[in-house]
Amino acid sequence: xxxxxxxxxxxxxxxxxxxxxxxxxxxxxxxxxxxxxxxxxxxxxxxxxxxxxxxxxxxxxxxxxxxxxxxxxxxxxxxxxxxxxxxxxxxxxxxxxxxxxxxxxxxxxxxxxxxxxxxxxxxxxxxxxxxxxxxxxxxxxxxxxxxxxxxxxxxxxxxxxxxxxxxxxxxxxxxxxxxxxxxxxxxxxxxxxxxxxxxxxxxxxxxxxxxxxxxxxxxxxxxxxxxxxxxxxxxxxxxxxxxxxxxxxxxxxxxxxxxxxxxxxxxxxxxxxxxxxxxxxxxxxxxxxxxxxxxxxxxxxxxxxxxxxxxxxxxxxxxxxxxxxxxxxxxxxxxxxxxxxxxxxxxxxxxxxxxxxxxxxxxxxxxxxxxxxxxxxxxxxxxxxxxxxxxxxxxxxxxxxxxxxx
Amino acid sequence: xxxxxxxxxxxxxxxxxxxxxxxxxxxxxxxxxxxxxxxxxxxxxxxxxxxxxxxxxxxxxxxxxxxxxxxxxxxxxxx
Numbered sequence: 467x468x469x470x471x472x473x474x475x476x477x478x479x480x481x482x483x484x485x486x487x488x489x490x491x492x493x494x495x496x497x498x499x500x501x502x503x504x505x506x507x508x509x510x511x512x513x514x515x516x517x518x519x520x521x522x523x524x525x526x527x528x529x530x531x532x533x534x535x536x537x538x539x540x541x542x543x544x545x546x547x548x549x550x551x552x553x554x555x556x557x558x559x560x561x562x563x564x565x566x567x568x569x570x571x572x573x574x575x576x577x578x579x580x581x582x583x584x585x586x587x588x589x590x591x592x593x594x595x596x597x598x599x600x601x602x603x604x605x606x607x608x609x610x611x612x613x614x615x616x617x618x619x620x621x622x623x624x625x626x627x628x629x630x631x632x633x634x635x636x637x638x639x640x641x642x643x644x645x646x647x648x649x650x651x652x653x654x655x656x657x658x659x660x661x662x663x664x665x666x667x668x669x670x671x672x673x674x675x676x677x678x679x680x681x682x683x684x685x686x687x688x689x690x691x692x693x694x695x696x697x698x699x700x701x702x703x704x705x706x707x708x709x710x711x712x713x714x715x716x717x718x719x720x721x722x723x724x725x726x727x728x729x730x731x732x733x734x735x736x737x738x739x740x741x742x743x744x745x746x747x748x749x750x751x752x753x754x755x756x757x758x759x760x761x762x763x764x765x766x767x768x769x770x771x772x773x774x775x776x777x778x779x780x781x782x783x784x785x786x787x788x789x790x791x792x793x794x795x796x797x798x799x800x801x802x803x804x805x806x807x808x809x810x811x812x813x814x815x816x817x818x819x820x821x822x823x824x825x826x827x828x829x830x831x832x833x834x835x836x837x838x839x840x841x842x843x844x845x846x847x848x849x850x851x852x853x854x855x856x857x858x859x860x861x862x863x864x865x866x867x868x869x870x871x872x
Numbered sequence: 873x874x875x876x877x878x879x880x881x882x883x884x885x886x887x888x889x890x891x892x893x894x895x896x897x898x899x900x901x902x903x904x905x906x907x908x909x910x911x912x913x914x915x916x917x918x919x920x921x922x923x924x925x926x927x928x929x930x931x932x933x934x935x936x937x938x939x940x941x942x943x944x945x946x947x948x949x950x951x
Contacts, residue, residue, distance in 0.1 A: 602881060603922065605926075608933075613932065618948070626928065630928050631926045633926075634930045634946075635931050635933050635943070636931070636932045636946050638932055653933075656935060656941070660933075661933060736920070736923060739885070739920060739923075742888045742889065742892055746895065746912040749896050750906075752895075753895060753900060753905045754905075
C-alpha cells in the first residue's frame with residue numbers, strides 16, 4: 467500500500483509563504499510595472515495589481531506605509547515599488563507587500579503637487595473671487611513662521627521700518643519636516659479663533675522642494691482657505707510656487723515683500739495727508755478770496771455818495787414823469803370842455819324854441835296829440851293847441867281854406 | 873471691528889481727495905465751502921491721529937499642551 471503524506475491547505479500555504487520569505491532574491495526588491503485595479507480601502511490600505519506586457523501580480527500596501535505616500539496612485543500609472551514577495555495564507559494569494567512606491571519619470575513630490583493642485587483647483591480653493599482684500603492700515607500683523615529663520619527677521623525689520631506702530635504677533639512653528647504642516651495649520655486656526663489680528667503672513671525662507679513641502683500639504687492649504695483673516699503667503703523665493711501661494715489672498719515673492727504688502731509706509735502716508743491738507747487750505751483760501759472780491763464789488767456799489775446820487779437821479783426822473791402826466795391830464799380836460807361847448811352851440815341852433823322866438827308857432831290836435839302840418843289834418847270844430855315861444859293858446863277850427871296847389 | 877476702523881482711514885483719505893477736488897473746482901457758496909473745509913480739517917486730524925505711533929509690541933503666541941494660549945514677548949535670536 468502506497469504511503470501518502472497528506473498536507474492541509476494551511477500547511478501548504480504556510481510552507482510556500484515561508485519558502486518565499488526566505489528567498490533573499492524575493493525580499494526588499496525593486497519592481498517596476500503599471501498599476502491596474504487600484505483600490506484604496508477605508509482603512510487606508512492600498513490594493514492593486516502591477517503588470518507589464520505579459521504578466522501581472524497582486525500588490526498590497528498597508529496604511530502604515532501608504533500614509534507616507536505624498537501622491538495618490540492611479541490606474542495606468544507607471545511606478546517603481548520596493549516590495550517583498552509573499553503569500554496571503556488565507557487565500558493562497560501570491561502577492562507583493564510594498565514598502566515604498568515612486569512614480570516613474572517624475573518625482574513623487576512633483577506628481578503629488580500636480581495631483582493636489584488639480585483636485586483643490588476643481589474644488590475651487592484657488593478661485594480668485596474668494597480672495598479677501600487686505601486691510602489698509604493693520605494694527606496687528608500675525609506671522610506664522612519659524613522663530614529662528616531669516617524670514618521672521620526680514621518680516622519684523624521691514625514692518626518696523628515702514629510703520630513702527632504696528633504690532634507683530636508671531637506663532638512660532640516648524641516649517642519643514644514631520645509635523646510642520648500640522649503646526650502651520652493649527653497656528654492659522656489659532657489666530658482665527660483666539661486673536662484679533664488684521665492680517666496674517668504665512669511663510670518661510672527659501673529651500674528645496676522637500677523643504678517647502680509643508681506649504682503644499684492639503685491641511686495647510688485648507689487652513690489658509692478657511693481663514694477669515696486675510697492671508698499673505700510668502701514661501702521661499704520669487705520662483706517658488708506652493709499650493710499655499712495659490713490659496714492665499716495674495717502671494718508675496720519673499721517674506722520681506724509680504725511685510726511690505728501687509729503694512730503701508732507711514733512716511734508716504736503722512737506725506738500724502740500733508741499734501742491733501744495743503745491743498746485743502748489753498749482751496750478754502752482761494753475760495754474765500756474770490757468771495758471777498760465779489761463782496762468788495764457790491765460794497766462799492768453801496769457807497770453812500772454813489773447811492774444818494776443814484777437815488778436823486780431816480781427821483782428827478784420820477785418828477786419829470788409826474789409833470790408830464792399832469793400836463794396830459796389838463797389837456798384832455800380842456801379838450802373835453804371845448805367839445806361840449808360846440809355841441810351845445812349846435813344844439814341851440816336847432817332848438818325849436820329858437821324858431822318859435824322868430825315868430826313861428828306850432829299847432830297840435832288836442833284830441834289826437836298829432837302835430838298839425840297840413841290843412842288836411844284838421845276838420846271843422848277840432849280843438850287845437852298853438853304853442854308860441856313863451857306859452858300856448860287853445861283854439862277851434864272855424865273855417866278851412868285849402869290853397870290851390872297848382 | 874478693527875477692520876472697520878482701518879477701512880475708515882482709507883475712506884477718510886478718499887473723502888479728503890474728493891473735498892479738495894470740489895474746492896479746487898470752485899462753484900461753491902460760502903456755507904458749503906466752509907462746511908467742506910471743516911470736514912476736511914477733521915478728516916486730516918483723524919488720519920494723522922490714526923498714524924500716531926503706538927508703542928510697537930512684538931510678541932509670540934503659543935499654545936501650551938493643555939490647550940491654553942500663552943502670549944509672551946518675542947526676542948529675536950533667543951530660540
